[in-house]
Amino acid sequence: MQATIIAIGDELLIGKVVNTNAAYIARKLNLIGISVKEAIVIGDNKQHILSSLENAHRKSDVIILTGGLGPTSDDITKPALCEYFGSKLEFRPDVLEQVKAFLDKRGGVLNDLNKSQAWVPDNCTLLNNPIGTAPGMFFEKEGRYYFALPGVPFEMEKMFDDHVIPILSKKAGIENIYHRTILTTGISESKLAETISEWEKSLPSFVKLAYLPSPGIVKVRLSVYHNPHGKEIIEDAERRLHAIIAPYIFGYDDDTLEGIVGHLLMSQNATLATAESCTGGNLSLSIVSVPGASAYYKGGIIAYSNEIKINELNVNPDIINHYGAVSQQTAEAMAKGCLNKFETHYSVAVTGIAGPDGGSPEKPVGTVWIAVASPKNIVSEKFLFGDNRIRNIQRSTIAALNMLRKTIEIK
Amino acid sequence: MQATIIAIGDELLIGKVVNTNAAYIARKLNLIGISVKEAIVIGDNKQHILSSLENAHRKSDVIILTGGLGPTSDDITKPALCEYFGSKLEFRPDVLEQVKAFLDKRGGVLNDLNKSQAWVPDNCTLLNNPIGTAPGMFFEKEGRYYFALPGVPFEMEKMFDDHVIPILSKKAGIENIYHRTILTTGISESKLAETISEWEKSLPSFVKLAYLPSPGIVKVRLSVYHNPHGKEIIEDAERRLHAIIAPYIFGYDDDTLEGIVGHLLMSQNATLATAESCTGGNLSLSIVSVPGASAYYKGGIIAYSNEIKINELNVNPDIINHYGAVSQQTAEAMAKGCLNKFETHYSVAVTGIAGPDGGSPEKPVGTVWIAVASPKNIVSEKFLFGDNRIRNIQRSTIAALNMLRKTIEIK
Numbered sequence: 038m039q040a041t042i043i044a045i046g047d048e049l050l051i052g053k054v055v056n057t058n059a060a061y062i063a064r065k066l067n068l069i070g071i072s073v074k075e076a077i078v079i080g081d082n083k084q085h086i087l088s089s090l091e092n093a094h095r096k097s098d099v100i101i102l103t104g105g106l107g108p109t110s111d112d113i114t115k116p117a118l119c120e121y122f123g124s125k126l127e128f129r130p131d132v133l134e135q136v137k138a139f140l141d142k143r144g145g146v147l148n149d150l151n152k153s154q155a156w157v158p159d160n161c162t163l164l165n166n167p168i169g170t171a172p173g174m175f176f177e178k179e180g181r182y183y184f185a186l187p188g189v190p191f192e193m194e195k196m197f198d199d200h201v202i203p204i205l206s207k208k209a210g211i212e213n214i215y216h217r218t219i220l221t222t223g224i225s226e227s228k229l230a231e232t233i234s235e236w237e238k239s240l241p242s243f244v245k246l247a248y249l250p251s252p253g254i255v256k257v258r259l260s261v262y263h264n265p266h267g268k269e270i271i272e273d274a275e276r277r278l279h280a281i282i283a284p285y286i287f288g289y290d291d292d293t294l295e296g297i298v299g300h301l302l303m304s305q306n307a308t309l310a311t312a313e314s315c316t317g318g319n320l321s322l323s324i325v326s327v328p329g330a331s332a333y334y335k336g337g338i339i340a341y342s343n344e345i346k347i348n349e350l351n352v353n354p355d356i357i358n359h360y361g362a363v364s365q366q367t368a369e370a371m372a373k374g375c376l377n378k379f380e381t382h383y384s385v386a387v388t389g390i391a392g393p394d395g396g397s398p399e400k401p402v403g404t405v406w407i408a409v410a411s412p413k414n415i416v417s418e419k420f421l422f423g424d425n426r427i428r429n430i431q432r433s434t435i436a437a438l439n440m441l442r443k444t445i446e447i448k
Numbered sequence: 449m450q451a452t453i454i455a456i457g458d459e460l461l462i463g464k465v466v467n468t469n470a471a472y473i474a475r476k477l478n479l480i481g482i483s484v485k486e487a488i489v490i491g492d493n494k495q496h497i498l499s500s501l502e503n504a505h506r507k508s509d510v511i512i513l514t515g516g517l518g519p520t521s522d523d524i525t526k527p528a529l530c531e532y533f534g535s536k537l538e539f540r541p542d543v544l545e546q547v548k549a550f551l552d553k554r555g556g557v558l559n560d561l562n563k564s565q566a567w568v569p570d571n572c573t574l575l576n577n578p579i580g581t582a583p584g585m586f587f588e589k590e591g592r593y594y595f596a597l598p599g600v601p602f603e604m605e606k607m608f609d610d611h612v613i614p615i616l617s618k619k620a621g622i623e624n625i626y627h628r629t630i631l632t633t634g635i636s637e638s639k640l641a642e643t644i645s646e647w648e649k650s651l652p653s654f655v656k657l658a659y660l661p662s663p664g665i666v667k668v669r670l671s672v673y674h675n676p677h678g679k680e681i682i683e684d685a686e687r688r689l690h691a692i693i694a695p696y697i698f699g700y701d702d703d704t705l706e707g708i709v710g711h712l713l714m715s716q717n718a719t720l721a722t723a724e725s726c727t728g729g730n731l732s733l734s735i736v737s738v739p740g741a742s743a744y745y746k747g748g749i750i751a752y753s754n755e756i757k758i759n760e761l762n763v764n765p766d767i768i769n770h771y772g773a774v775s776q777q778t779a780e781a782m783a784k785g786c787l788n789k790f791e792t793h794y795s796v797a798v799t800g801i802a803g804p805d806g807g808s809p810e811k812p813v814g815t816v817w818i819a820v821a822s823p824k825n826i827v828s829e830k831f832l833f834g835d836n837r838i839r840n841i842q843r844s845t846i847a848a849l850n851m852l853r854k855t856i857e858i859k
Contacts, residue, residue, distance in 0.1 A: 050484045052475030053660050055468050059489065064463030073461045075496075076489040078470065085486075191836075249464050311750065317736030318729025321750045325728030328804055328837065336756040339722065339732045341747040345790065349747075379756065393739055425602075426739065 038209050040066050041093035042076040045086060045105035045114055046188055049078045058103045058193050065202060069211045070262045071099060081105060086117040090183075098181055099205060104188030106171040108150040115158065118185060122176050124158035132157060136170045161185075164200040168192055173200060182208060215267035217275055218249075218258045220292055221285040222439050226250045229257070233281055240274055252428050253435030254294075287439060294438040295323045301445040302333035302383070309441070310379035311337030312350055312371040314362070315389040315405060319434045335379050340371065340388075350374030350386075363388050365406055365417050372410035372417075383445060384410045385437050389420075391429045405433045409444045416444060449620050451477050452504035453487040456497060456516035456525055457599055460489045469514045469604050476608060480622045481673045482510060492516060497528040501594075509592055510616060515599030517582040519561040526569065529596060533587050535569035543568060547581045572596075575611040579603055584611060593619060626678035628686055629660075629669045631703055632696040633850050637661045640668070644692055651685055663839050664846030665705075698850060705849040706734045712856040713744035713794070720852075721790035722748030723761055723782040725773070726800040726816060730845045746790050751782060751799075761785030761797075774799050776817055776828050783821035783828075794856060795821045796848050800831075802840045816844045820855045827855060 042062050048054045059076040066073055074097055079085045086105075093100045105114030119126060133155035140147055154170045157163060164173030164184070169192040176183040184201050186193045221229060226248050230237075237246060243264060249256035259274055261267035279286065288297055302309055311321050311334075321337050324330055338349050343362055346352040351374040352367060360366040371386035389405030396402035402424050408417035420436055422429045453473050459465045470487040477484055485508055490496045497516075504511045516525030530537060544566035551558055565581045568574060575584030575595070580603040587594040595612050597604045632640060637659050641648075648657060654675060660667040670685055672678035690697065699708055713720055722732050722745075732748050735741055749760050754773055757763040762785040763778060771777040782797035800816030807813035813835050819828035831847055833840045 049471070050474055050487065051478050051658060052471040052473070052484075053658065055466065055471040056487075057466050060460070060463040060466040062463070063461055067462050073463075074491070076461065076467075078487040080485070247462060247464065313729075316733075317741075318724075318732035318748075318750070321729035321752075322727075322733055322841075325752060326838075330728075331752055334752050336752040336760075337729075337750040339729070339748040339750070341732075341736065341742055341745050345747040349789075378760075427737075430733075 038071045038098040038205075039074045039096070040071050040099040040101060041074055041097040043086075043089050043093060043100065043102045044076070044078045044188070045081060045102060046078075047080045049104070050080050057190055058188065061190070061194055062101055062103075062197060065197060066099070066205075067260075068214070068216060069202065069206050069209060070214050071205065071209055081113045083113050083117045083120075086114060087121055090117075090121050094179070094181055100181060100183045101201070102183070102185040103193055106173075106185060106187045107189065108154060108170055112153075114185070115156075118161075118174070118176070119158050122158060122160060122178060122183075124160045126156045127159040129155050129157055129163070132163065132172055135165070135172075139167075139170055164196055166192060166196055168195055175200070175204060210263075213261075213263050213265050213267050215261045215264075215271050216258060216290075217271045218256050218290050219275065219278060219286055220288040220290075221255050221257065221282060222253055222287055222294070222435055224255065224282070224285045226255045229255050229282070229285070233257075233278060236274075236278055236281055239277070241270065244270060244274060252431040287442060293327075294435060294442060295327050298324070298438055298441050298445065299327045299330060299333060301442065305382070305445065307382035307445070308333050308335050308379075310335050310375050310381040310384045312340055312375035312384065312386040313337060314340050314346070314371075314387060315391040316387045316430050316433050316437070317341065317391075319430050320385070320387060320437050323434050323438065335381055338375060338378075346371060346374075346388075350378065361400065363390055363400055363404055363406055365408075365419065368406035368408040369410070369415050369417050372408035372415060376410045376412070382411060383441065385441050386410075387433050387437050389429070389433055391433075392424055392426045403429055405429070405436070407433065407437045407440055409437075409440045411444065416440065449482045449509045449616075450485045450507070451482050451510040451512060452485055452508040454497075454500050454504060454511065454513045455487070455489045455599070456492060456513060457489075458491045460515070461491050468601055469599065472601070472605055473512055473514075473608060476613060477510070477616075479625070479627060479671075480613065480617050480620060481625050482616065482620055492524045494524050494528045494531075497525060498532055501528075501532050505590070505592055511592060511594045512612070513594070513596040514604055517584075517596060517598045518600065519565060519581055523564075525596070526567075529572075529585070529587075530569050533569060533571060533589060533594075535571045537567045538570040540566050540568055540574070543574065543583055546576070546583075550578075550581055575607055577603060577607055579606055586611070586615060621674075624672075624674050624676050624678050626672045626675075626682050627669060628682045629667050629701050630686065630689060630697055631699040631701075632666050632668065632693060633664055633698055633705070633846055635666065635693070635696045637666045640666050640693070640696070644668075644689060647685075647689055647692055650688070652681065655681060655685060663842040698853060704738075705846060705853060706738050709735070709849055709852050709856065710738045710741060710744060712853065716793070716856065718793035718856070719744050719746055719790075721746050721786050721792040721795045723751055723786035723795065723797040724748060725751050725757070725782075725798060726802040727798045727841050727844050727848070728752065728802075730841050731796070731798060731848050734845050734849065746792055749786060749789075757782060757785075757799075761789065772811065774801055774811055774815055774817055776819075776830065779817035779819040780821070780826050780828050783819035783826060787821045787823070793822060794852065796852050797821075798844050798848050800840070800844055802844075803835055803837045814840055816840070816847070818844065818848045818851055820848075820851045822855065827851065 161174040171187040174185040245260040247258040340346040352370040375384035392402035403422040405420045474484045572585040582598040585596040656671040658669040751757040763781040786795035803813035814833040816831045
């Protein structure tokens with residue numbers, strides 16, 4: 038099965054909003070074996086919507102429309118759908134009740150704009166929207182499946198997962214589709230690809246492989262579609278992959294480094310504190326992004342100035358003067374000072390040169406020292422990232438979490 | 449002039465990468481008076497590239513292609529361009545020299561993949577790529593302007609600004625195009641639209657208005673195209689807008705709250721420290737995202753646990769027991785403790801319930817107290833944001849920066 042995604046909205050064509058919906062939809066469709074042939078963005082224009090629908094009809098089995106359905110949308114998408122599917126708008130009291138209930142909960146007021154949501158094409162299956170006022174719609178026409186969803190990403194994503202995926206799974210048949218994602222850190226995409234090239238060549242041709250990189254992390258996704266032995270085949274491939282790159286693997290599927298660190302700490306009833314210089318809060322932010330982090334994360338120090346490294350983390354000024362603020366000695370002293378101050382089981386310290394300024398020939402921009410301390414020992418490591426400030430902060434955060442993970446796992 | 453954007457790449461159609469390029473291009477084209485009619489994403493498929501080019505040719509004056517040019521790209525886009533524009537690939541020693549120089553600087557190695565970048569269509573104008581190995585290309589055909597650019601966003605963005613905008617500005621004529629963006633915080637998009645609806649109605653029809661919202665901030669952009677009086681007309685509109693919503697305006701055009709706070713602190717030779725609970729480091733991260741922040745930002749405490757609020761920020765435990773960790777009293781005590789500890793001119797403290805857990809009927813998820821202290825006085829304010837953890841953190845950060853800005857401005 039092949040799909041076309043049509044996003045509708047002038048706000049997308051002036052660049053006010055990035056169309057994240059298309060990537061979300063594509064990723065989810067791929068997981069059930071439906072490939073996306075084309076994704077287009079068009080404005081709020083009836084003729085353009087109609088011609089895009091006709092075009093998509095010729096090329097694909099599944100057509101997903103997003104946007105143009107909200108209460109403040111211009112009255113263009115629904116009439117276009119009625120014309121295309123030969124429907125009439127009918128008033129649905131049940132939808133009005135849902136809109137009312139939704140607004141009541143939020144202290145919103147029912148006005149003419151909201152009321153208009155209850156007028157829907159008479160020949161579609163309505164898809165319930167529990168977190169907004171615009172219902173989604175499902176049409177079938179000449180063997181094609183059409184879905185119209187609101188454009189707000191969190192509404193669209195929920196409705197896509199709750200309605201579209203189950204319907205398409207039934208229509209497309211998702212028996213025997215298997216995926217496994219192996220999460221790595223500490224190795225670049227190109228180096229990883231080179232390291233596992235023999236393994237990659239050994240895979241049966243029906244095993245699909247995708248590299249999904251983000252700063253500091255490369256995910257390797259294995260997929261097998263419509264094969265009754267898919268599970269065993271992927272398990273075997275994963276076993277052999279593990280033998281090659283085990284030191285780089287930190288998790289699987291939906292794992293995150295901060296989530297894994299959290300689980301490890303909870304399982305040990307252990308606590309954590311942070312001392313950050315160049316990451317400036319990104320490490321702690323990442324740790325508290327896990328709901329319930331307060332069970333193990335006590336807090337930290339943003340030691341942006343040397344003064345704070347000295348006064349708050351008890352770093353000996355001689356160490357900074359002699360070795361520099363970005364050095365193994367300073368990172369270890371920060372981690373130790375942090376552990377003592379917060380009386381936690383673990384601490385992690387990051388000090389580096391994020392850029393664009395502050396680099397030198399011996400310590401160029403991107404030089405970062407990270408130390409992890411526990412009452413028993415301390416480990417530290419030097420990293421040399423690139424010259425992009427934001428990515429240096431992101432990669433330092435990932436590296437710090439990974440060092441934490443390894444230290445806590447060993448315990 | 450109307451434009452079509454064509455993004456090429458299988459990685460976009462499996463949702464591996466979000467197509468941020470389209471929004472960037474659309475925003476920049478709009479600023480020079482070129483509107484985008486359609487943005488499409490297609491795979492690495494020669495026939496599909498050719499049919500999309502033909503389709504775009506019928507509908508638009510400007511066609512921007514992104515992706516499919518890098519050294520690891522499948523050899524599809526360049527041959528498709530040659531077929532479409534009737535070109536032959538020619539070897540350009542000058543491009544090879546640039547590729548070599550680029551790789552040398554990075555410690556990269558010239559291999560066959562990189563060398564292939566020096567083979568380019570013989571009837572295009574090459575667009576220099578100073579931060580990558582793939583040059584861009586500019587073609588003219590039957591009165592249409594075609595640009596092919598690499599897909600990596602930071603390369604694409606630089607080349608778009610350096611080459612595409614100047615060329616199109618000359619072709620489209622950007623004399624007398626004027627823009628002004630007014631930045632507001634503390635008011636929602638719908639409330640703002642309601643508040644300034646009379647002003648909006650009073651605008652001449654050729655003054656284009658766009659609302660650009662992000663968590664905690666709404667930008668209002670005024671544009672006038674091809675009008676010799678545009679400057680005065682926008683200035684007059686801005687003056688009248690200012691009279692209505694002055695308390696919400698924090699800056700103009702490319703200003704950021706963290707940048708403004710930084711400038712204010714520098715102009716006063718003043719220093720800043722932070723004490724964060726629910727924002728967990730996002731506030732400090734935002735402050736250090738301004739290069740050179742170390743001149744005024746000393747650092748901060750992530751006081752995630754009450755223990756740290758008490759031990760590090762000297763908050764009286766009775767205050768927490770009596771009023772709660774999320775209260776005016778605790779926020780003010782945190783700010784005072786932070787100011788004393790770090791000996792700065794200003795401090796800011798944030799304590800709140802980001803969610804999803806921790807809410808109660810009196811203090812629901814989204815309740816946040818923020819306090820700003822200086823040796824002379826302390827101000828605090830309560831906010832009630834929504835139920836989304838990430839957005840609560842973002843909006844708390846914006847609110848804290850804005851309170852800081854107002855306090856420092858008054859000084």
